[in-house]
Amino acid sequence: DIQMTQSPSAMSASVGDRVTITCRASQGISNYVAWFQQKPGKVPKRLIYASSSLQSGVPSRFSGSGSGTEFTLTISGLQPEDFATYYCLQHKTYPLSFGGGTKVEIK
Amino acid sequence: QVQLVESGGGVVQPGRSLRLSCAASGFTFSNYNMHWVRQAPGEGLEWVAVISSEGNNQFYADSVRGRFTISRDNSQNTLSLQMHVLRVEDTALYYCAREINWIDLLDYWGQGTLVTVSS
Numbered sequence: 001d002i003q004m005t006q007s008p009s010a011m012s013a014s015v016g017d018r019v020t021i022t023c024r025a026s027q028g029i030s031n032y033v034a035w036f037q038q039k040p041g042k043v044p045k046r047l048i049y050a051s052s053s054l055q056s057g058v059p060s061r062f063s064g065s066g067s068g069t070e071f072t073l074t075i076s077g078l079q080p081e082d083f084a085t086y087y088c089l090q091h092k093t094y095p096l097s098f099g100g101g102t103k104v105e106i107k
Numbered sequence: 108q109v110q111l112v113e114s115g116g117g118v119v120q121p122g123r124s125l126r127l128s129c130a131a132s133g134f135t136f137s138n139y140n141m142h143w144v145r146q147a148p149g150e151g152l153e154w155v156a157v158i159s160s161e162g163n164n165q166f167y168a169d170s171v172r173g174r175f176t177i178s179r180d181n182s183q184n185t186l187s188l189q190m191h192v193l194r195v196e197d198t199a200l201y202y203c204a205r206e207i208n209w210i211d212l213l214d215y216w217g218q219g220t221l222v223t224v225s226s
Contacts, residue, residue: 001169034213036152043202043216044144044152050210087152091212094166096142096154 002026004090006099012107019075021086021102028068029092035064035073039084047086048073078104109133109215111203116220119193127220129186129203137161137181140206142213143188145199145222153199156188157206171197193224 003026013019023033031051036044046055048064051071061076075082083106088099115127129141143155156167156177165177176189186203200219206212 032209036213038152043218044213046214049212049214055214085151089152089154089213091209094157095168096157098152098154101151 001095002029002090002093002097004088004097004099006088006102008102009100010103010105012105013078014107015078015080017078017107019078019082019104021073021088021104023066023071023073023088023090023099025069025071025090025092029090031067032090032092033064033066033071034089034091035062036087036089037082037084038087044087075104080106109205111205111215111217113201113203113217113220116201116222118223118225120226121193121195121224123193124189124191125193125222127188127190127201127222129188129217131184131186131203131205134205136179136184138207140212141177141179141186142204142206143177143186144202144204144213144216145197146202146219147196147199150199155201158186190222193222195224198222198224 005024033051035048038044047058052064063074085101085103110132112130142157158165158177162179174192178187202216202219204213204216
């Protein structure tokens with residue numbers, strides 16, 4: 001089974017900051033990574049699919065990159081509505097696996 | 108618009124069974140693979156199971172394999188998850204979500220149904 005190690009598990013940031021979240025896969029998974037945002041009490045929302053494709057309707061300050069085993073989600077210019085928990089997901093093989101999550105909090 | 112509505116959650120004792128349903132509308136259900144994903148209280152997301160669009164292939168997380176069965180009825184646009192031998196650690200909010208293809212998955216999720224396993 002493939003493990004997704006996500007870091008950091010939590011972070012504090014200010015409005016306007018550039019934020020980078022990383023997921024490392026235990027083996028190569030090409031570009032089969034998606035990123036999700038979840039706010040408290042809400043349903044997860046897909047931001048990025050195929051490592052770098054932006055979901056329709058998601059602001060362009062969100063971007064994804066990576067291939068193989070290293071993947072990043074970048075928020076360029078953090079906005080108040082971006083404070084949430086973010087998860088990566090590998091979908092190269094079953095069983096699918098999520099990263100442990102990154103909680104982005106207000107500094 | 109796309110809608111996924113889960114139901115069937117509740118409080119159940121360890122060792123008992125429960126069946127969850129997910130009613131789909133607003134898209135051609137039979138064209139999509141369907142997934143269950145769960146989230147224990149205060150915890151992260153855990154993928155549970157997937158079923159192919161025609162219902163002839165299923166895959167499961169190690170934690171539920173042999174106890175849970177995913178199925179679907181394309182004539183009723185309904186996805187199900189039959190859960191047996193429930194454990195305390197199965198307590199979670201269970202979401203259904205769709206997949207159009209291997210690159211484009213989990214774009215729409217339901218609101219979830221809560222399963223609590225407790226004596």
